[in-house]
Amino acid sequence: MPANSPLYAYIHGQITPLDQAFLHISDLAIQRGYGVFDFFKVHAGQPLFLDYYLDRFYQSAQLMELAVPLARPTLLAVIQDLIRHNDLPLSGVKMILTGGYSANGYDPSEPNLLITEQPLVLPTSEQVTTGIKVITHDYLREIPPAKTINYSMGIRLIKQIKARGADDVLYHHQGVVTEFPRANFFLVKQDNTVITPATDVLAGITRRNILALPESPYPVSVGTITLEDLYQAKEAFLTSTTKRVLPVVQIDDVVLGTGKPGPVTLALLQALLELEVEEKQQQTAVATR
Numbered sequence: 001m002p003a004n005s006p007l008y009a010y011i012h013g014q015i016t017p018l019d020q021a022f023l024h025i026s027d028l029a030i031q032r033g034y035g036v037f038d039f040f041k042v043h044a045g046q047p048l049f050l051d052y053y054l055d056r057f058y059q060s061a062q063l064m065e066l067a068v069p070l071a072r073p074t075l076l077a078v079i080q081d082l083i084r085h086n087d088l089p090l091s092g093v094k095m096i097l098t099g100g101y102s103a104n105g106y107d108p109s110e111p112n113l114l115i116t117e118q119p120l121v122l123p124t125s126e127q128v129t130t131g132i133k134v135i136t137h138d139y140l141r142e143i144p145p146a147k148t149i150n151y152s153m154g155i156r157l158i159k160q161i162k163a164r165g166a167d168d169v170l171y172h173h174q175g176v177v178t179e180f181p182r183a184n185f186f187l188v189k190q191d192n193t194v195i196t197p198a199t200d201v202l203a204g205i206t207r208r209n210i211l212a213l214p215e216s217p218y219p220v221s222v223g224t225i226t227l228e229d230l231y232q233a234k235e236a237f238l239t240s241t242t243k244r245v246l247p248v249v250q251i252d253d254v255v256l257g258t259g260k261p262g263p264v265t266l267a268l269l270q271a272l273l274e275l276e277v278e279e280k281q282q283q284t285a286v287a288t289r
Contacts, residue, residue, distance in 0.1 A: 005087075006018065006019065007086055007116075007117065007118070008082060008085040008086055008117075009021040009082070009114065009115060009116045009117070010078055010082050010113070010114065010115035010116075011023075011112070011113075011114050011115075012112070015078075015081060015082055015085055018116065021114065021116075023098070023112060023114070024101055026101045026102055026103075026105065027098050027099065027100065027101055027102070027112060028098060028099025028100060028102050028105075028106075028108060028109075029096070029098035029099060029112075029149060031099075031102060031105045031106075032099065032102075032105070032106065033149060033150050033152070034064070034098070034099035034108070034149075035064075035066070035096060035097055035098040035099055035111075035148065035149045036057070036060040036061055036063075036064050036066060036096075036097050036146060036147055036148050036149065037057075037060075037094055037095060037096040037097065037147060037148075037149055038053050038054075038056055038057040038060065038094070038095050038147055039053075039092055039093065039094045039095075039241055039242075040053040040092070040093055040205070040241060041090075041091075041092055041120060041241055041242070042083055042088070042090070042091045042092070042093055042117070042120075043089075043090055043276075043280055044089060044090075044280070044284070045083055045084070045087070045287075046280060046283035046284055046287060047079065047083070047093065047283070048276060048279050048280065048283070049205055049209065049279060050076075050079075052205045052208060053205055054072060054075070054076070056147060056203065056205070057095055057097075057147075058072070059145070059146075060145075060146040060147045060148070061097050061111075063143055063145060063146040064143070064146055064148065065108070066097050066099065066108070066111045067111060068097060068111070068113065069110070069111060069113050070113065075095075078115065079093060079095075079115065082115055082117055083117065086117045088117065088119055090119065090120050090122075091117050091118060091119055091120050092117070092118055092120040092241070092242065093115065093116070093117045094114075094115070094116050094117075094118075095113070095114070095115050096113070096114040096115070096116075096149065097111050097112070097113055097114075098111055098112045098114070098149075099111065100112055120242065121242075122242065122243075122244065123243050123244065123246055127246065128246065128247065128261065128266075128269070129261065130249070130260075130261075131246075131247035131248060131249030131250075131260065131261045132166075132167035132168065132238075132246060132247070132248055132249065132250075133165065133166045133167055133248075133249065133250040133251075134166055134167060134168045134169060134170045134180070134238075134248055134250070134251055134252075135160070135161060135164050135166045135168075135169050135170070135251075135252055136169070136170050136171075136172055136177075136227065136230070136251065136252055137153075137157060137169050137170070137171055137172075138171075138172055138173060138174065139153050139171045139172075139173070140171065140173040140178065140200055141153075141171070141178075141179075141200075141202075144178070144179075144199075144200045144201055144202060145202065145203065146202075147202055151181055151182075153171075153181070154169065154180075154181025154182070157169050168180050168181070168183070168238070169181065170185055170230075170251065172227055173200065175226055175227045175228075176197075176200075176224060176225070176226055177197055177225040177226065177227065177229070177230060178197050178200045178201050179197065179200075179201040179202060180238055180240075182240055182242075183204070183238040183239060183240035183243060183246075184196060184197075184201060184202070184204040184206070184207040184238065184239045184240065185197060185225070185236070185237075185238055185248075186207075186210065186220075186236065186237050186238070186239060186268075187225050187229060187230065187233045187235075187236050188218075188233060188234045188235035188236060188237075188262065188264045188265065189233065189234060190232070190234050192218055192219075192234070192264055193218065193219045193220075193221070194218050194219065194220040194221070194264065194268070195220075195221055195222065195223045195225060196210075196211070196220070196221075196222055196223075196225075197222070197223075197224070197225055198222035198223055198224065204239060204240060204241075205241060206239040206240055206241055206244065206245075206272070207239050209272060209275055210239055210245070210268060210271075210272060213268075213271050213272075213275065215271075216268070216271065217264075217267045217268065217271060218264050218267065218268065220268075230251050230254070231251065231252075231254045233251075233256050233257075234256070234257050234262065234264070235247070235248075235256060235257055235261070235262035235264050235265050236248040236249075236251065236256055236265075237261075237265045237268070237269075239272075244269060244272055244273070245265060245268055245269035245272055247260075247261035247262070247265045247266070249261065
């Protein structure tokens, strides 16, 4: 697709130019911030790990008492059609399910399903080489297993994050670490074992892939991480669809390890990249049958 070609979106049961995709102001996503979403990566027309993202999307909808208006095979066909329309080399697809057009601004109605696709920018080599600084904040998301559209706390903290020269905020609840607003957290202990919070977090797909690496170079498990554990960590990193594995080199005022991305983090990043290559090859083989 030429660089300036218009993008398309799916809304109201059809694919339409993105600049013509609108919701009425009565939608509960606007009135009350009520809805769920999910987001996955597409490389050369092939979605990566799509089954896991669809599983989570339907689960989030169920947790929020919302009915996805399309059966899974139909939703998959719509996604594939939208990807063909946009024809982007590297992109992210976002599925949003809202509370629908509410007559009184509170009661849910028939949900609206929106699907958009945008070019995707991955972390730069400099970010990976340098790592990022994060701050901590006491906050627990409502219904952590659901990927809702409510990011109020993370957005409200942006000014504070920037004022402290940081890149992101890591949530904890009464001293027990949970997650970032848009990513999962992993800690590397002094013995090179790796742990990620077990409860009160969104089950990230990249998190799942790290936990399920067939030949992980280091032991990875789930468990409890406290603020005290953070400040004694050898390394740390976050995971997400858009950031993959991104090293964390400072938490609040504490520099971790050498202050640079460590070997455990970088080894797991390499293992994830290799897993993505395998997934791309598998999806390409399926598409060409």
